[in-house]
Amino acid sequence: MREKATLKQIASELNVSISTVSKALNGSPEISETTKIKIQEYAKLRHYKPNVIGLNLKSRSTKTIGVIIPNILNPFFAKVFSGIEMAAEKQGYNVLTCISNESLQKEKNTLELLSNGTIDGFILAISEEAQKEGEFEHIKQIISEGTPVVMFDRLINEIECDKVIVDDLQSAKHATEFLIASGRKKIALMSTIDNLSGGKLRAKGFYEAFEQHGLSVDENLVILTSATAEFDDNLEKVLKAHRPDGIFALDEHASVTAMKFAIRQGFKIPDDLAIIGFADGLWSRRLTPSLSTVSQHAPEIGEAAARLMIDRLKNPDQKYRTEVIRTELRHRDSTRTS
Secondary structure, three states: OOOOOOHHHHHHHHOOOHHHHHHHHOOOOOOOHHHHHHHHHHHHHOOOOOOOOOOOOHHHOOOEEEEEEOOOOOHHHHHHHHHHHHHHHHOOOEEEEEEOOOOHHHHHHHHHHHOOOOOOEEEEOOOHHHHHHOOOHHHHHHHHOOOOEEEEOOOOOOOOOEEEEEOHHHHHHHHHHHHHHOOOOOEEEEEOOOOOHHHHHHHHHHHHHHHHOOOOOOHHHEEEOOOHHHHHHHHHHHHHHHOOOEEEEOOHHHHHHHHHHHHHOOOOOOOOOEEEEEOOOHHHHHOOOOOEEEEOOHHHHHHHHHHHHHHHHHOOOOOOOEEEEOOEEEOOOOOOOO
16 A cells, blocks of 8 residues: 655655645645646645645644643643633633643654644643753744644743733732832742743842842842752752741742741741742642742633634734733732731
């Protein structure tokens, strides 16, 4: 039995884009007659048969959205996914979910695997490794081939697509200003996500809050890293040597670990030490004392991402949009004073 060619193979062999092949085989007037005939005859020669689900053919929508999440164990991403699934289901779309485990190669493989016509578009948060390496060509390639992408949480400015974000900088600034206004004099900044765009923006917001209040950040109280083991080692030293009276933690690991270590060292929370974390997973509410957080409203991020994707599929030529979801500073026991 002779092997049947795929759209991707035909595009590669003729040195054209997949969308060009797809449009030519579908008789689109956007493609010149010469190119159309060339592609159609070559496809016939290579025994091409359209897949039932097609690739980028508007008349053959799969009604399926691919979702790529960096870490399903992270409560934030799990909540985003629930929002995506709920909004997609309401519009009659199915959701196919894959986990990159923060791996660039796995992210590439997933995009490659599913961009053969399995899905209509991708909703994704880019992997930690891709951000660290600054490697985004695989996503740009998917978009250039006609598959829409909606990015959430991790903002990559050089990728032109629809995006859903929270205002990390302003949210961090607001949380820091609360600690300053509450009379805290030695406020620590702690992060295990310094290699991610959101982590960098949150740190910037912290510094801007100090600057606008005419204050200087004590760099002895700053831990910015992407390695949790390194963070834990440095955290214990900072708490012992410098005794901060406030902590703004940029991610859940940093905030939860900071509270646990502080209690172990005899800090009374919030009397001796007020703590605000970024994110709002179950740990934050179940800790004793409960942890004050900047809530990102993860389900709303998912719903917005699904809406943008479905709008894009219905109106592929509209301008790209970035939707900003407002955060909320939720006060719990770690910042409440009697």
